Amino acid sequence: MNADSLDQKLISAFDGKIVRKDLLHRIKKGTNVPTFVLEFLLARFCASDDQAEIDAGMEAVLATLQDNYVRPDEANAAQSKVATKGKHRFIDKVHVSYVEKEKRHWAALENFNSRRIAIGEKFYRDNDRLLEGGIWAEVTVAHNDIEEDDYAFYIEDLRPIQLSRFDFDRYTQGRQAFSREALIIVWSTVAKLPQGRGAAASPGAV
Known part of the structure; x- marks a missing residue:
């Protein structure tokens, strides 16, 4: 399974829980906002593999921070x-x-x-x-x-934004869509490649 198809599968199985690390690092540079708040917004607006949708989502994240984040x-x-x-x-x-x-x-x-x-x-x-x-x-x-x-x-x-309880049932259901080999690739991306382009799980997902 190549990286792009794995990204698509992660987005489908864990909708609203997947964040691309390169997007997080890009938006983090210009904001003084807690990381998990940015992850929450990116997962909401940028959960796509279509570049046009991602670009529009990034604009939506910045607009939301401007209008709703209290400094x-x-x-x-x-x-x-x-x-x-x-x-x-x-x-x-x-x-x-x-x-x-x-x-x-x-x-x-x-x-x-x-x-x-x-x-x-x-x-x-x-x-x-x-x-x-x-x-x-x-x-x-x-x-x-x-x-x-x-x-x-x-x-x-x-x-x-911070879940009060971990939804183990949803986690188990989503995980069933992946082979052992695919899960190893996912965990390697999350744990060892913090600057990687691939999708990474936001806290509590994979």
Whole structure:
């Protein structure tokens, strides 16, 4: 099996989990963003072996970072954007804490720099790591217009970038599509050729 056909097979078997290393290194040079955030976006937008689709995907990654990634020195502007627009989606690290005196949970966004954001129970119930150090996520923050409330923002939607649990069943199902020899080639690419062009698994895939 040649490298190109193996790349295609990996993309098909592990859709949304495969990142080309050369693309990661290319985009990493110009951004100060956690690697796994870049891997997440590249897997979403560049999971293809068609160069035109990859080029369009790279533009989509850069546009997403520009519009949604919160940098610490842009916290005030990000908060103002939510207050002005009503809501906005960000990529940020989210923590949830239980405040005993108030008998309720509050979310905090690190780079958005707000630690008193209302959050629904379903989010931390479904993603327990929010309560155990936090997770990076795509999070839609909305503005609370009720004057009587003592908080300005609430979380409308949250989609983890870091998975709270490893999907072993999906991994097993995808792995069945490969022979032992093909898997050896995949692992060699992931472990020994960090500068290689071939597809590489993002964390938790192959």
